[in-house]
Amino acid sequence: MELAVSTEMKVPAWILGILILTSSHAWSEEAVAPGPFTDEECIDCHTERDPILMRQWREGPHATISGVGCSSCHGDIHQDSNPRARKDYSCIGCHTGPASHSYSTSKHGVINQLEQPKQDWKHPLQRGNYRAPSCSYCHLHDNDHGDTMAPNRGPELRMWICSGCHSPRYVREQLASGKRLLKIADLKVQEGEELIASIPDGKSNLLPKLRHNLLYHRQNVLLGAGHQSPDYQWWHGQPALDGDLIRIRDGVMQYHQNKSLGTDP
Ligand code: HEC
Numbered sequence: 001m002e003l004a005v006s007t008e009m010k011v012p013a014w015i016l017g018i019l020i021l022t023s024s025h026a027w028s029e030e031a032v033a034p035g036p037f038t039d040e041e042c043i044d045c046h047t048e049r050d051p052i053l054m055r056q057w058r059e060g061p062h063a064t065i066s067g068v069g070c071s072s073c074h075g076d077i078h079q080d081s082n083p084r085a086r087k088d089y090s091c092i093g094c095h096t097g098p099a100s101h102s103y104s105t106s107k108h109g110v111i112n113q114l115e116q117p118k119q120d121w122k123h124p125l126q127r128g129n130y131r132a133p134s135c136s137y138c139h140l141h142d143n144d145h146g147d148t149m150a151p152n153r154g155p156e157l158r159m160w161i162c163s164g165c166h167s168p169r170y171v172r173e174q175l176a177s178g179k180r181l182l183k184i185a186d187l188k189v190q191e192g193e194e195l196i197a198s199i200p201d202g203k204s205n206l207l208p209k210l211r212h213n214l215l216y217h218r219q220n221v222l223l224g225a226g227h228q229s230p231d232y233q234w235w236h237g238q239p240a241l242d243g244d245l246i247r248i249r250d251g252v253m254q255y256h257q258n259k260s261l262g263t264d265p
Pocket residue numbers: 030031032033035036037038039041042043045046070071074075076077078081082
């Protein structure tokens with residue numbers, strides 16, 4: 001109708017109307033665009049939206065310097081971006097070995113594995129939403145993109161997170177006993193290091209390997225205490241350290257024997 005009356009005047013306005021409609025539609029689509037995106041695109045857009053989260057990520061263990069961008073945990077599309085990151089499989093692909101095994105053999109790991117299929121992963125990682133903690137529940141609690149279990153974040157934060165499910169007294173006891181276990185392990189490491197240092201550098205081809213084992217088993221104690229895994233606290237931890245000390249003493253003794261016999265390399 002209008003087109004027939006005055007083509008020159010009405011058509012541009014009409015087209016303009018459609019242009020405004022489609023372009024504003026395209027804009028609102030872009031605000032929650034489905035993806036896929038590259039990590040650079042996630043970082044660009046979210047630096048403005050979530051400055052605190054992005055600072056935590058930059059200063060935490062996962063950042064572009066450690067090669068872990070957003071999509072390693074979230075995937076590269078927006079749909080189910082959060083549920084994907086909350087599940088253990090977003091972590092255990094990279095953190096294989098003792099870090100994952102100590103957790104999967106703990107009560108938390110076992111319960112979480114059993115609950116996984118019926119758990120609603122759309123819920124934020126906060127108290128009341130989960131029966132047992134997943135990796136991210138403890139380490140990236142409540143949208144924190146640093147490491148909420150890192151010692152330099154202070155004991156109160158850890159205390160608060162555990163106390164979402166346990167009584168504060170129980171948690172205090174657990175954390176104190178974990179601290180004691182690690183202190184004992186550190187004394188053993190110190191003793192081993194001192195024995196190793198008593199041998200001139202490069203004079204034993206056995207000791208570097210023994211030193212490596214010492215630190216490896218110290219890490220097992222840390223994981224055993226942190227992940228509430230009795231196997232790692234004990235079997236893979238303290239007795240393994242005791243074995244290391246025996247072998248280091250043997251190695252040192254061997255060196256001195258060889259030296260006095262003149263077979264020192
Ligand atoms: C063009 C800008 C843009 C890009 C690129 C972008 N996002 Fe987003 N993202 C948004 C906006 C806007 C929201 C808020 C949507 C909402 O709250 O409904 C959002 C929400 C999210 C959420 C929260 C979802 C929820 O359910 O609350 C996550 C997680 C997320 N983005 C991760 C990512 C990741 C990972 C990437 C890269 C793979 C990425 N985003 C790329 C703009 C962007």
